[in-house]
Structures are given as structure tokens and as C-alpha cells.
Amino acid sequence: TTGAQDSTPPTSFVSIENARTYREVYAYCAQSSSISISIFAIATDNTMYSWGYNASTAGFLGRGSTTTTQGIGQVGTTQSWSKIRAVSMTRVLALTTTGELWAWGLNSHGSLGLGDLVTRTSPVRIGSASNWVAMGTYSSVSGVVGPSYAVNSSGELYYFGPLAYGLDLNNSYLTYNTTNVQTSPVLEHTNFPAVDFIEIACSYSTYGSSCWLS
Numbered sequence: 001t002t003g004a005q006d007s008t009p010p011t012s013f014v015s016i017e018n019a020r021t022y023r024e025v026y027a028y029c030a031q032s033s034s035i036s037i038s039i040f041a042i043a044t045d046n047t048m049y050s051w052g053y054n055a056s057t058a059g060f061l062g063r064g065s066t067t068t069t070q071g072i073g074q075v076g077t078t079q080s081w082s083k084i085r086a087v088s089m090t091r092v093l094a095l096t097t098t099g100e101l102w103a104w105g106l107n108s109h110g111s112l113g114l115g116d117l118v119t120r121t122s123p124v125r126i127g128s129a130s131n132w133v134a135m136g137t138y139s140s141v142s143g144v145v146g147p148s149y150a151v152n153s154s155g156e157l158y159y160f161g162p163l164a165y166g167l168d169l170n171n172s173y174l175t176y177n178t179t180n181v182q183t184s185p186v187l188e189h190t191n192f193p194a195v196d197f198i199e200i201a202c203s204y205s206t207y208g209s210s211c212w213l214s
Contacts (some may be wrong), residue, residue, distance in 0.1 A: 059121025110183035111161035
């Protein structure tokens with residue numbers, strides 16, 4: 001995770017590289033039998049780079065590969081990345097400075113919003129709209145893969161992916177159903193505040209469910 005090509009842990013702070021200056025760095029960690037870390041960094045010229053764990057079945061690093069990659073490499077060819085949101089080492093949403101929404105990673109439940117269930121190892125643009133201002137991803141509840149969300153400049157909230165555990169804001173309760181998926185963005189709410197959804201937390205019981213967007 002130092003961005004170097006070796007796997008020897010450093011014993012002190014080290015410089016990853018001197019080729020560019022980064023303005024934002026995102027680190028994602030997952031633990032099962034071992035700890036895995038993936039890192040994304042947006043440079044001052046709005047290019048994006050990634051390194052670390054690649055989640056081989058998902059191509060999480062967005063570098064067009066399904067093999068684990070440790071060294072730094074550029075994500076896509078776009079030079080207008082603004083921010084990213086990722087979840088569970090499976091999928092990534094990214095906004096550009098021009099309001100475009102992009103996605104990559106695991107797509108078995110349509111959570112990339114690309115109109116199909118095909119996993120992407122490189123960034124793919126979602127639709128043709130250029131007025132997106134915020135986005136969020138829903139992590140799993142008891143192993144359930146949840147939907148993704150995005151808000152545009154008109155305050156319209158869209159979701160894509162599976163409906164699960166009451167995540168449809170117009171309903172009080174929905175049973176998880178792997179066949180009940182929306183593979184393209186669907187309008188969910190209007191007059192929604194344009195905030196970033198860093199996390200969407202849900203609680204579930206036999207009596208229903210509640211969700212919070214934060």
C-alpha cells in the first residue's frame with residue numbers, strides 16, 4: 001500500500017513518488033482472513049491513480065485488470081476527476097468536475113447503473129447526464145448487496161441496483177430480492193439536498209427497517 005512494487009512494510013514514512021502532487025486520497029480497508037487495503041488518489045491535475053488490493057473478481061482498482069496490483073497506476077484516461085465513493089472492495093462511483101458520473105467494479109446486482117449486470121474493470125460513464133453533484137453507495141447488511149445513489153443539480157435523487165431492506169424511500173419496507181434490481185438510474189425523490197452520501201446505514205429486523213444517509 002506504499003505504492004512501491006515490493007511488499008516489504010516500511011518502518012518509517014516514505015515518499016510514494018515525486019512525479020505529481022495529490023489533492024485527495026481515499027483509502028479502503030477490508031478484513032477477512034487478512035487485511036486488504038486499496039488506495040485511490042486524485043492529483044492536482046484531476047487525474048486519478050490507484051494501488052493496493054484489486055479485489056480480483058471485481059477489478060476494484062479500475063485499471064482494466066483482475067489481478068492484484070501493488071504499484072501506482074492511472075485509473076482511466078479522464079483528466080477531470082472530482083471525487084469518488086467506494087464500498088466493500090466491490091464497486092466504485094466517481095464524479096468528474098464536469099458533472100459526469102462514472103462507475104466500475106462488481107456489477108452482479110446492477111449497482112453500477114450501466115444497464116446490465118456486467119462487471120467493469122475500468123471506468124464507464126453512467127448515462128449522458130452532466131449535472132450530477134453527489135453520490136453514495138450502500139454497504140452490505142448481513143451479506144446483502146445494496147443499491148447506489150446519486151443526486152443531480154436539480155435535487156433529484158436516483159438509485160440503481162437491488163431493492164433491499166426498505167431502501168426505497170417511498171416505501172416503509174421491502175424484502176430483499178435478487179431479481180428485483182434496477183440496472184439503470186431510477187428517479188426516487190425530488191427536492192433532495194445535494195449532499196455527499198459517505199455512508200448509508202441501515203438496521204433491519206422482523207418488524208421492518210430504517211436507513212440513514214450521512
